[in-house]
Amino acid sequence: MTDARPRPKMRTVGGTLEAFEQDLISNLYYQRGTTLESASGPDGYHTLAVTVRDRLVGRYARTAAAHYQANPRFVYYLSAEYLLGRQLRQNLLYTGTEQFVRPIAEDLGVSLEELEAYDVEPGLGNGGLGRLAACLLDSMATLDIPAVGYGIRYEFGIFKQAFRDGAQVERPDDWTFYGNPWEFPAPDDRQVVGFYGSTAPALDDPSGLRRQWTPAETVRGEPSHMLVPGYGTPTVNIIRLWQARASRESFDLSRFGAGQYKEAVEDIVQAENISKVLYPDDSTEQGRELRLKQQYFLVACSLRDIIRRYRLRNTGWDAFPAKVVIQLNDTHPVMAITELMRLLVDEYRLDWDLAWSITRRTFNYTCHTLLPEALETWSVELLERLLPRHMEIIYSINHFFLQEVAATYPGDLDKMRRLSIIQEYPEKRVRMAHLAVVGSTAVNGVAELHTRLLAETTLRDFAELWPQKFHNVTNGVTPRRFVRLANPRLSELITERLGDEGWLTDLERLDRLAGAADDPAFLERWREVKRLNKVDLTHQVERSTGVVVDPDALCDVMIKRFHEYKRQHLKLLHVITLFNRLREMPEMDMVPRTVLFGGKAAPGYHAMKLLIRLVNAVAETVNTDPVVSRHLKVVLLPDYNVSRAQVIIPAADLSEQISLAGKEASGTGNMKLALNGAVTIGTLDGANIEIRDRVGAENFFLFGLDAQQAVDLRRHYEPRAYYERDPELRAAVDAIASGVFAKGDRSLFAPVVDAMLGRDEYLALADYRAYVECQDAVATAWRDRDRWTRMSVLNAARTGFFSSDRTVREYCDKIWRVDPVRVEPD
Ligand code: KOT
Numbered sequence: 001m002t003d004a005r006p007r008p009k010m011r012t013v014g015g016t017l018e019a020f021e022q023d024l025i026s027n028l029y030y031q032r033g034t035t036l037e038s039a040s041g042p043d044g045y046h047t048l049a050v051t052v053r054d055r056l057v058g059r060y061a062r063t064a065a066a067h068y069q070a071n072p073r074f075v076y077y078l079s080a081e082y083l084l085g086r087q088l089r090q091n092l093l094y095t096g097t098e099q100f101v102r103p104i105a106e107d108l109g110v111s112l113e114e115l116e117a118y119d120v121e122p123g124l125g126n127g128g129l130g131r132l133a134a135c136l137l138d139s140m141a142t143l144d145i146p147a148v149g150y151g152i153r154y155e156f157g158i159f160k161q162a163f164r165d166g167a168q169v170e171r172p173d174d175w176t177f178y179g180n181p182w183e184f185p186a187p188d189d190r191q192v193v194g195f196y197g198s199t200a201p202a203l204d205d206p207s208g209l210r211r212q213w214t215p216a217e218t219v220r221g222e223p224s225h226m227l228v229p230g231y232g233t234p235t236v237n238i239i240r241l242w243q244a245r246a247s248r249e250s251f252d253l254s255r256f257g258a259g260q261y262k263e264a265v266e267d268i269v270q271a272e273n274i275s276k277v278l279y280p281d282d283s284t285e286q287g288r289e290l291r292l293k294q295q296y297f298l299v300a301c302s303l304r305d306i307i308r309r310y311r312l313r314n315t316g317w318d319a320f321p322a323k324v325v326i327q328l329n330d331t332h333p334v335m336a337i338t339e340l341m342r343l344l345v346d347e348y349r350l351d352w353d354l355a356w357s358i359t360r361r362t363f364n365y366t367c368h369t370l371l372p373e374a375l376e377t378w379s380v381e382l383l384e385r386l387l388p389r390h391m392e393i394i395y396s397i398n399h400f401f402l403q404e405v406a407a408t409y410p411g412d413l414d415k416m417r418r419l420s421i422i423q424e425y426p427e428k429r430v431r432m433a434h435l436a437v438v439g440s441t442a443v444n445g446v447a448e449l450h451t452r453l454l455a456e457t458t459l460r461d462f463a464e465l466w467p468q469k470f471h472n473v474t475n476g477v478t479p480r481r482f483v484r485l486a487n488p489r490l491s492e493l494i495t496e497r498l499g500d501e502g503w504l505t506d507l508e509r510l511d512r513l514a515g516a517a518d519d520p521a522f523l524e525r526w527r528e529v530k531r532l533n534k535v536d537l538t539h540q541v542e543r544s545t546g547v548v549v550d551p552d553a554l555c556d557v558m559i560k561r562f563h564e565y566k567r568q569h570l571k572l573l574h575v576i577t578l579f580n581r582l583r584e585m586p587e588m589d590m591v592p593r594t595v596l597f598g599g600k601a602a603p604g605y606h607a608m609k610l611l612i613r614l615v616n617a618v619a620e621t622v623n624t625d626p627v628v629s630r631h632l633k634v635v636l637l638p639d640y641n642v643s644r645a646q647v648i649i650p651a652a653d654l655s656e657q658i659s660l661a662g663k664e665a666s667g668t669g670n671m672k673l674a675l676n677g678a679v680t681i682g683t684l685d686g687a688n689i690e691i692r693d694r695v696g697a698e699n700f701f702l703f704g705l706d707a708q709q710a711v712d713l714r715r716h717y718e719p720r721a722y723y724e725r726d727p728e729l730r731a732a733v734d735a736i737a738s739g740v741f742a743k744g745d746r747s748l749f750a751p752v753v754d755a756m757l758g759r760d761e762y763l764a765l766a767d768y769r770a771y772v773e774c775q776d777a778v779a780t781a782w783r784d785r786d787r788w789t790r791m792s793v794l795n796a797a798r799t800g801f802f803s804s805d806r807t808v809r810e811y812c813d814k815i816w817r818v819d820p821v822r823v824e825p826d
Pocket of ligand 1: 127128129130132281282283284285330331368369374375446475664665666667668686
């Protein structure tokens with residue numbers, strides 16, 4: 001240890017630098033059982049992680065004490081998915097210990113970057129829905145809202161994506177291989193959950209509404225929690241994740257003793273399979289029995305835990321809805337409604353009406369989609385087998401609900417059929433969204449257009465029946481992770497310009513940057529930040545793909561799950577059009593572009609896996625063409641995740657938000673990119689509309705059909721007419737069909753061409769011409785450096801609205817009606 005360098009003498013929750021260093025050495029010794037001399041990389045990382053984490057424990061204890069004291073109304077966020085992102089940098093920032101680590105690491109001869117390489121992100125989600133959950137947790141803690149997130153501790157998170165011959169291959173995400181220093185197991189709070197079995201009437205219940213369920217199988221839920229610190233506040237909330245374990249009964253000792261080892265272990269394996277793996281489907285339904293088991297496992301464990309917590313400070317049930325508000329993140333946790341009814345009626349012996357009143361006042365439901373294929377339904381047959389009591393409860397809920405409907409719309413059988421929780425044809429299924437609406441106080445969509453379309457289409461009959469139930473809460477993103485951590489250079493520039501860091505918790509203050517959009521010196525510095533970020537990205541691209549890209553080229557980014565409605569194929573048609581133009585006119589003066597894709601396709605989504613192959617094939621052809629590659633590069637970065645997003649987003653110039661209007665519920669990548677100074681090219685879909693309203697039409701590249709036009713066109717759509725009419729479109733489609741991207745093989749990508757010319761479900765061909773023309777306007781704008789940078793600054797300056805802090809405030813005002821609880825400062 002040398003003392004040559006002057007060191008910051010700052011007091012934070014981390015204490016002093018000296019104390020921090022002492023704790024590091026002590027943790028290395030006592031937690032890892034090793035010394036500075038013989039420590040490995042993972043030793044160093046783990047030690048740093050627990051040392052930082054321990055700085056949050058005191059705050060957590062004080063938060064818990066303040067909550068106990070105040071006995072406030074709590075928000076319980078139930079979500080099957082969370083995409084938390086890496087924890088190390090975030091917790092360094094939130095504890096103010098970032099400043100200590102560099103000098104200490106330097107002294108010890110390691111870099112923070114080396115240690116961070118071991119910081120694995122928990123990939124417990126697929127995409128937008130899971131990341132939104134994480135942003136809301138961050139903002140709830142930052143706003144001192146008493147809240148707990150509940151989820152599943154999947155042993156394997158979202159698969160790792162690699163490419164073999166351009167095709168996506170999936171590898172398991174063994175994210176806890178080196179251990180997870182961020183979590184605290186809490187075995188004392190374990191729960192037991194039942195499945196299968198039978199029901200019988202309760203002896204003393206003449207109404208017949210109370211029954212007794214005897215499950216045939218039980219599984220133990222073991223919780224562990226991770227700390228969720230707020231920024232700039234001592235509040236530390238938690239997220240509690242459940243892992244399935246075989247309960248003692250399922251470990252069949254007699255079989256084991258009789259030497260039937262395999263059979264004895266089988267039941268254990270089956271029980272533990274429940275939390276084994278995240279289903280890798282985004283915005284599509286996966287109607288598998290194990291998936292329903294996961295959902296019920298999550299809600300059964302969480303509800304018992306919520307009741308346990310409630311009973312620490314409250315007695316009786318009357319106050320339950322005043323103290324507990326449960327937010328259902330889409331329909332995945334909706335069985336919680338039936339489970340609470342079962343607990344209240346069967347186990348706590350409340351009468352049905354009181355139980356129903358409590359239940360309805362407790363739950364709220366957020367819908368994240370409009371796609372019919374994403375609307376969950378479960379077959380009655382499966383539910384009767386797996387959760388027989390819950391199916392009975394659903395029938396009763398539906399019975400009373402339809403009585404209400406009949407009273408409102410006498411004789412309207414069609415209305416009853418449309419509203420019913422049970423769909424009758426072609427087979428009997430439970431509509432989870434209907435159950436969610438019936439059992440909730442508030443229902444919300446995630447962007448203005450989405451909420452309107454929900455009320456006009458998918459949930460129209462409900463919106464007519466209960467208009468006051470429907471709300472819009474436009475999504476948001478946390479500026480701490482997606483600006484401050486992801487883009488430290490821009491953050492510093494903003495802080496310097498605005499005078500302090502207040503914008504990090506009051507993002508609308510970014511509007512004060514608008515004046516700087518006319519200051520040439522500021523524009524120059526803004527450009528420099530973007531350029532340095534692009535250099536960083538360039539290095540990452542080269543490391544992971546070998547492709548060398550020019551940091552001065554326009555960085556054109558499309559990062560999101562591969563899905564037909566998001567229209568990666570439309571982007572690809574544009575890329576092929578640029579390729580064709582350059583091949584035809586090698587001397588043309590084209591704006592240099594790097595087109596960067598990132599995203600995974602669900603392993604069973606064959607159309608999208610083929611499209612991934614095509615993107616890689618086009619990339620290969622473009623990047624190896626001596627003429628074309630001087631102006632154009634195409635990259636599909638493998639294994640897109642939150643950590644990769646944090647590198648790509650700060651470097652983006654152009655944000656591709658080109659879903660067919662009316663299909664993307666909101667989008668949140670669109671917000672992250674705009675906040676980092678990317679200009680959007682997009683359709684009037686989801687939150688794009690609200691982004692454009694704020695940044696101004698002149699700072700947004702709009703193209704394409706609107707939602708109504710898309711619906712109208714769909715009725716008599718003929719993609720071939722567009723193909724035949726537009727020579728550039730025809731050349732692009734023909735290029736795919738010709739096999740130029742498949743070494744002459746005309747069959748490989750034929751299904752892509754057939755889908756386009758056949759049905760073209762998402763009207764890509766109809767929007768193609770408008771899109772290409774809009775891209776040409778983008779290129780023209782890019783040539784005027786000051787004009788572009790001005791647009792970039794104004795995008796960041798005017799999108800402060802899209803902070804998840806604002807989103808959480810809206811949930812608080814419109815839906816949760818919770819108040820903050822202040823925690824004693826450090
Ligand atoms: C998945 C399964 C069923 C229903 C909905 C989904 C879903 C929706 N998964 N991700 N989403 C996205 O959620 C984001 C957060 O609200 C939105 O921004 C995005 O548009 C949705 O596609």
